[in-house]
Amino acid sequence: MENITRKPNGEFIVHTAKGDITCEMVVNATGYRVNEVGRMLGVEHPVTSMEHMYFLTDTIAELEAMDKRVPIIRDPGDDFYSRQEKNGLLVGVYEQGCKTFGMHGIDPHFTQALCPSDLDRCLDNMERIFERMPCLTETGIHTVVNGPITYTIDGMPLIGPVPGVPNAFCAIGLRAGIGEGGGHGKILAELMVHGESEWDAWCLDPRRFTQYANTEHTCLKAIEDYQNEFHYHQPHEHRPAARLARTTPLYPVLDAKDAAWGVVNGWERALFFKPDADFVDEHGYRFTPTKNIVAQEIANIQQNVGLMEVSGFNRYEIKGEGATAFLDRMVCGNLPKKSARWACVICLMKKAMCWQKPPLLSWVRSITGMARPPQQNGMTVTG
Template sequence: MTRTARVVVIGGGAVGTSALWHLAMRGWTDCLLLEMNELTAGSTWHAAGNCPTFSGSWTLMRMQAYGAKLYRRLSAELEGGIGYHGTGSLRLAHHRERMDEFRHVLAMAHAQGLPYELLGPAEARARYPFLELHDLEGALWDPLDGDVDPSQLTQAYARMAREAGCRIERFTRVVSLERSSGGEWLVGTDKGETIRAEIVVNAAGYRAGEIMALVGRHLPIVAMQHQYLVTEDILALAERGASKLPLLRDPDTSYYLRQERHGFILGPYEWDCRAEWVNGLPEDFAYQLWPDDLGRLERYIEDACGRVPILAEGGVKRVVNGPIPYAPDGNPYIGPVHGLTNFYQCCCFSFGIAQSGGAGKFLSEWVVDGEPEWDGWVFDPRRYTGYATTSYTVAKAVELYQNEYAIGFPFEERPAGRPARTTPLYPVLKAKGARFGARNGWERAVFFDPEGRIEQPSLTLRRERNWNPLVAQEVRAVREAVGVIDLGGFSKFLVEGAGAEAMLDRVLCSRLPKPGRIALCYALDERGGVVSEFTVTRLAHERFYLVSASTAEWHDEDLLRAAMPDDDSVRLETLHGRLGTLVVAGPKARDALAKITPADLSNAAFPWLTGREIELGSGRALALRINYVGELGWELHLPMEELLPAYERIMAAGTGYGIRDVGIYAVESMRLDKCYRSWKQDLEIGFTALEAGLDRFVDLEKPDFIGKAALVAQRERGVGQRLVPLTLDDAGEYDAPFCAPVHENGERVGLVTSGFWSFTLDRSIALAYVRSDLARPGQKVAVEIYGRMTPATVCEEPLYDPGNARLKA
């Protein structure tokens, strides 16, 4: 038997039912949810149900705040409620770095309208009278935190979805997924029927990997054991009556403690954690738990009893040890699946109850509108590509679980699961003292320590790091002599054919380059938001070479393939793993390269923004006269097998010119000197091309391109904010972190997207979106940096070599 549904949602936990209800709220009611067991089976039924709004991510905070607001509303509006308790929460800090983290999150929260407070130890005890204050610096108060009954919440989503017209079928397992000749999805069930659907949503929780296997895809997901214990009643809590204690978290020790009726729930994130089902899931594990292993939690229990002594008065009533799905970075997957039409992920939630409300919002916007209201790259399933194998995922998930409450230090390069992808230069650079970081799985040198003086790179929020002098030397080499950078992993595409120009002209808002020339081009959405950034080299009239961010590999391939016409007039080839990239830059770059190539590299023969193939010894490379550091130089794109010989020739040729290996921390400093934007940091769909200051890359004279109407309308009504460079008037101890608020006369007027120290200009630089009337050179503002209002000045971009004389030399 064959039935139809516009959307089939697979999975009936809190996330799946939220997705169903949010689709219904958008008017999409021809939707069917299939659950292999009972609703709430899987991770939902045994979840603790905590609902924080706290996050170090701007988008995650927005998402969780949306959910908390939704739960408060549903609790008030629905008969019987959803078992929601708005208790507020305290996060404890034992040291200065944690307090600095709290100050930054507090500023982010205030920028989003969330009334967080920073408390001293005595103020924390006033909110939590049983709290011991030893070793405490202070605490962060989130008045919007609380907890909800996971089962009641799920049933409420399901009931509201049914009332809106959606269907839910329990005890129905999906056993096959195929595409029909007409492009629809054929969803086969264990009841022997097929459901024909336009769209499929994978909300199968820790079984989401099984669903992806039905379409021949691997999903980076692993189930981690999470244990929490529930105590018997405690007299002191019973005497408080209906007044519940706030939720307490001690991130420096790594546990949460929550009042549950007249007892406590204690949930540690222990170092000795466990990943399960690495080689496959059991046939049925809907309402089961694993045996408890309290020995792994012993030190956390002792610490919590010392912090809240009444905890020790209650015996352990029960222990919950159940599966929680983890992605390698702990964030869920929400959005389209690479290479599949009308197939979406909404799964792998480590904090699924708190995030279920926001998950439904994001998913429904992807399905109905084609993209979410807010940039959701932190959730996008395409952020992980083919390198994220099972072993990689397990290693990263364990590492993440161990560091669940750890401070997100800038420039921290965690080691688990690495190396995953390397260029042929990896062992050579490692032997020369390279310290590496991973970008889309590719190992890139972040800095070089040739004398091996640094045992462990500094982990701090402050600027003073033990690798600063080394990075300063690398910057100086590029500014004064010549540097070489191995940039493995750029996303690379060849677009060719009779229809290539017309296709790219529609996708990109920028003017396409002429043959032999290079242009920086942007893809926008219909709202004018920045979707992608490409360096486009026109190799021939009908042949284009596109380069974009390493992490954009699957994202940008989907973007380009979706734009291809059906008449075979355009061919797309991906070259990511086949070509490597060496950057040779600095005032002596031409001199060094000229010794190993017969090509004429003179300014007259090979001007800036020109691309052509040149000979390098026994090999050849596509040489692009462009770079991300703002100096005379070339990007050399060449086959991976030729990378090492080319590198050795370049280093030998540059010996007399002060040549030096350079890492990407130096690149980050130098790109800010030039105010070059970073994708998904300074550029995202939440900011239009005009707001991002990309006016010179937007060709509004073109007949049409995606987003043109929105930009024309915005230009006519006025652009409300602009991306500008700031320099800190007082360097202080810190650079501006991502999402640091910008103030003027006590009013928040903007937000920082990038910040770092300029080793060239000897000052701290930030890029920030500010109100347009303040986006003028010389304007005085203040940046809220870890709780400190730091005076800053709006400057004109670029800060370094404003006439691009060095690039054009």
């Protein structure tokens, strides 16, 4: 494939070495070449590839002697996984000293190929792997495989419409395509044909990232995700890479008040206020000491008054001739009858399925009818 161009009527022309293909929709499903094709579409997909190594050992006598296969091992403490391969082992490592792939361009002839091996950067893990499985200290390694895997900002793929490019879609950033591909294909087909999936697939939607999701941001999160492959993501855990992507003017002010920060769609938002700067918010599935701090914040609200900043709240102004009728058609309930009133409203997805399925629900939190001069009939929608 060489390029993608667009006709005035919106159709795509995919230019290949063997001829052109004209089509109404394109899907970028090009694995680690995702951004070579992205550039042809005029976009920078937030997907970065990481090198990942596994090695294959010679025959291990104890395995050969067994009449069954040994289980798969995933070791969260030492960052490796292992399974039996013939009468030896396959061992893969998620080293802290990891490397991105393809940031300076990918050789056009790199196809079904591999990267040079570099087990040296896994030495720390190797020592611990040998402690865990002593048989490996006496076993030869006959092959090291090093290949690229695509990563995204939050570890989930991007399946759906490419933001800003009508009729272009993507199925990119998959970690284990063989396992995931079927489900993603179903969702993507529904999105392309019907505009919605029967499942709530927002966690996969490319539009879940906004303008902060550039290549640099993606790389920082990809490296962090790779390093944390085996480290369970705890409740309320907000990881440290690529922070401060979106802040309000009050960030430094609240930080000086010892805010404990979380991230909501790139925006820094205060979770609670620490009793002192050194306080650490423990993460876990059980109640932690933070519960008592929250109790005190709420007690003060209940008795006196509290103040909270809500950064990055979605907010739209909808105005112009026909705005009210448009909104009335979009929501399944009533708009405020009087101006200067607030109301909760709900938008539903259209039912576009050929089988009987419940209508899908999306929530528009509030509509505020503003008192405006007559020529500016409009409303602000927040949430």
